[in-house]
Amino acid sequence: MNRLLARFTVWRGIFAVLMLAAAYSTYLRVRYGLGGATNLNDQFPWGLWIGFDILCGVGLAAGGFTLVAVVHIFNVERYRPILRPAILTAFLGYLLVVLALLFDLGRPDRIWHPIVMWNPHSVMFEVAWCVTLYTTVLFLEFLPMVLERFGLHKPLGWLKLISVPLMIAGVILSTLHQSSLGTVYLIVPEKLYGLWYTPLLPVFFYISAITVGLAMTIFESWHSSRAFGRQLELPLLAGMARVLAVLLLVSLFVRFLDLLHRGALPLLLRNRTETWLFGLEVLLTAVPMALLFRAGVRRRAAALYACAVMVVFSFITNRLNVSVTGMEAGSGTHYIPKWTEIAVTLAIVAAGFAIFRVLAQHFPVFEAEQPAAERVEESVEEFALVGNRTRTGVD
Amino acid sequence: MSLTRQSFLRLSGLSFVAACARKLRSAVAPARWGMVVDVAQCLKQPNCTKCIAACNQAHNIPSIPDPRREVRWIWKDSFQHGFGIEDDYAQISAAPLMLLCNHCDNPPCVRVCPTQATWKREDGIVAMDWHRCIGCRYCMAACPYGSRSFNWMDPRPYIRTVNPEFPTRTKGVVEKCNLCSERLVAGQPPACVEACPEKALVFGNLADPHSAIRELLRTRRAVRRKPELGTRPQVFYIV
Numbered sequence: 355m356n357r358l359l360a361r362f363t364v365w366r367g368i369f370a371v372l373m374l375a376a377a378y379s380t381y382l383r384v385r386y387g388l389g390g391a392t393n394l395n396d397q398f399p400w401g402l403w404i405g406f407d408i409l410c411g412v413g414l415a416a417g418g419f420t421l422v423a424v425v426h427i428f429n430v431e432r433y434r435p436i437l438r439p440a441i442l443t444a445f446l447g448y449l450l451v452v453l454a455l456l457f458d459l460g461r462p463d464r465i466w467h468p469i470v471m472w473n474p475h476s477v478m479f480e481v482a483w484c485v486t487l488y489t490t491v492l493f494l495e496f497l498p499m500v501l502e503r504f505g506l507h508k509p510l511g512w513l514k515l516i517s518v519p520l521m522i523a524g525v526i527l528s529t530l531h532q533s534s535l536g537t538v539y540l541i542v543p544e545k546l547y548g549l550w551y552t553p554l555l556p557v558f559f560y561i562s563a564i565t566v567g568l569a570m571t572i573f574e575s576w577h578s579s580r581a582f583g584r585q586l587e588l589p590l591l592a593g594m595a596r597v598l599a600v601l602l603l604v605s606l607f608v609r610f611l612d613l614l615h616r617g618a619l620p621l622l623l624r625n626r627t628e629t630w631l632f633g634l635e636v637l638l639t640a641v642p643m644a645l646l647f648r649a650g651v652r653r654r655a656a657a658l659y660a661c662a663v664m665v666v667f668s669f670i671t672n673r674l675n676v677s678v679t680g681m682e683a684g685s686g687t688h689y690i691p692k693w694t695e696i697a698v699t700l701a702i703v704a705a706g707f708a709i710f711r712v713l714a715q716h717f718p719v720f721e722a723e724q725p726a727a728e729r730v731e732e733s734v735e736e737f738a739l740v741g742n743r744t745r746t747g748v749d
Numbered sequence: 750m751s752l753t754r755q756s757f758l759r760l761s762g763l764s765f766v767a768a769c770a771r772k773l774r775s776a777v778a779p780a781r782w783g784m785v786v787d788v789a790q791c792l793k794q795p796n797c798t799k800c801i802a803a804c805n806q807a808h809n810i811p812s813i814p815d816p817r818r819e820v821r822w823i824w825k826d827s828f829q830h831g832f833g834i835e836d837d838y839a840q841i842s843a844a845p846l847m848l849l850c851n852h853c854d855n856p857p858c859v860r861v862c863p864t865q866a867t868w869k870r871e872d873g874i875v876a877m878d879w880h881r882c883i884g885c886r887y888c889m890a891a892c893p894y895g896s897r898s899f900n901w902m903d904p905r906p907y908i909r910t911v912n913p914e915f916p917t918r919t920k921g922v923v924e925k926c927n928l929c930s931e932r933l934v935a936g937q938p939p940a941c942v943e944a945c946p947e948k949a950l951v952f953g954n955l956a957d958p959h960s961a962i963r964e965l966l967r968t969r970r971a972v973r974r975k976p977e978l979g980t981r982p983q984v985f986y987i988v
Contacts, residue, residue, distance in 0.1 A: 355914055386902060386922075387900070387901055387902045387903065387920040388884075388899070388901050388921065389817075389818050389902040389920075390901075390902065393899070395817040395818070395901070396817075396889060396897065396898050396899055397895060398896065399886035399889040399890055399899060400886060400890055410771050457886075459883050459884050459885055459921070460882070460883065460884015460885070460886065460899065460900070460920070460921030460922055460923070461882065461884045461919070461921040462882040463924060464864075464881075464882075464884075465883065467863075467864040467866075467881060467883050468863040468864050468883070471864040471865055472864075472865070472867075473862055473863055473864060473865040475860050476860065476861050476862055476863045476887075477861065478861060478862075478863035479863040479864075481863075482863055538887070541857050541860070541861055541891040542890055542891065543891070543978070544833075544975070544978065545890070545893075645752060672757060686830075691896055695857050742783025
């Protein structure tokens with residue numbers, strides 16, 4: 355118990371330091387502009403805030419639309435218990451993306467301009483609209499948890515009426531802008547390194563959004579089960595991991611097929627930073643893929659979690675490669691984020707975890723605990739799994 | 750609802766008039782402004798920066814000492830940076846040249862701007878509205894020529910002498926050369942063209958086959974920056 359208390363205090367201490375650093379960074383950003391708060395310049399206008407906070411933020415929130423599609427469109431009802439945490443993660447994720455956007459826009463007071471001043475030819479315009487609409491959809495998908503908490507049954511009924519078109523709209527909007535974030539980079543053929551620049555960027559962004567959506571669902575289920583002392587929905591996650599393995603295989607296959615067809619494979623022979631970063635991406639995709647194809651791995655919570663983390667990191671590497679490291683050579687400059695950029699980014703991630711925790715504690719995010727009899731049955735099953743684990747360990 | 754003979758005739762008559770009006774309008778086509786930089790002429794005074802000074806003065810461009818934070822509408826850079834290629838044979842490749850916004854015929858910056866804060870006018874000038882710009886900097890990522898500057902800090906304290914005829918900008922918006930559209934309406938040439946002591950910058954109407962700029966392009970060999978990208982720049986370099 356004492357150890358637990360100490361751990362909490364350490365985490366809270368880190369959290370407090372992060373928030374203070376971010377507060378000072380915010381002051382610098384507001385007072386001195388992007389010049390005072392970032393290491394960006396005219397040759398390198400987009401950095402960590404676009405690459406991580408926006409691109410990764412939107413992608414890591416993809417679990418929301420993926421699970422909504424699985425449960426409500428493909429009607430795989432058994433995934434319902436993990437639907438709500440996925441929706442909450444997505445909603446928080448999008449709110450934090452908008453928050454990050456307020457840091458990154460030169461004129462955050464004009465964030466509403468694309469909604470009024472249209473340029474339908476602009477991918478950014480489409481992304482702005484999709485993010486706005488999808489955040490609204492996510493709010494409405496999250497709202498029932500609040501209404502249930504306060505026993506407001508009448509508005510709950512109204513929401514139920516529009517829930518089907520809402521879910522469909524959410525999936526469509528996500529499909530649109532998850533891929534459009536890749537389309538954003540189609541305009542920079544002479545700046546983005548050949549290993550990443552491809553006309554298929556939108557397709558790759560979409561596929562990887564789904565893989566990371568599944569990985570994030572496993573990731574957050576594991577963390578919530580530990581934080582709230584809940585039973586892990588292992589059979590559900592194992593099923594999901596199987597789909598994930600297939601999708602990882604597909605994504606690797608199409609990426610190499612694309613390199614082959616563009617004649618970009620020889621780029622892999624060059625001893626450059628880009629080659630190694632691309633290799634890291636492939637490694638972080640191939641290893642969890644190979645592992646998740648084994649049923650033994652899928653049945654073990656810790657292994658499942660490790661694979662999910664690897665997929666998340668491969669996703670982050672990919673987005674940062676497209677938006678930051680892959681752009682360096684073409685821009686002729688060298689960019690390392692300023693401490694303020696890193697502080698704001700970390701604080702946003704930390705805020706996401708903290709808000710999720712608070713909301714999950716006070717609102718009906720997780721299904722009520724299962725009846726005792728069922729739990730015993732499952733622990734027996736788990737016992738069998740432990741046996742299985744030792745056996746594979748011997749193998 | 751059925752169409753009577755009268756309304757049919759009225760409709761076809763109106764369509765005819767509309768079609769004629771369209772033809773007429775394209776016959777008195779608006780100007781297509783462009784520029785030619787005569788590099789050899791420019792290099793006659795290697796240390797001259799009069800065009801830059803004139804532009805800065807006319808457009809309230811701040812003089813920020815930190816090169817990472819500077820704002821530039823017309824600037825000097827190496828041939829290699831400007832054209833993205835090295836030319837061992839041309840003498841010019843060693844010397845710096847004047848670079849500015851190309852006012853592309855197919856401008857990527859216009860395509861990507863989410864708010865139409867930047868757009869192409871009928872006369873070809875790629876213009877900007879600094880009240881619309883949200884500072885997303887997508888246009889800067891999209892521009893292959895580095896022709897756009899962001900206000901990384903408040904520019905106003907760095908303006909040497911404020912020209913009350915032209916707006917100043919705030920921190921957080923993008924800006925670039927406007928080909929002196931404010932001077933063109935007053936019948937004056939762009940400030941840089943006027944300031945050049947060697948007449949190395951030639952400005953004119955590319956749509957008029959008898960203009961001086963067209964004559965120059967007919968008789969001299971001119972190149973454009975990164976033509977392979979399909980942006981069709983309207984600023985030409987005689988090298």
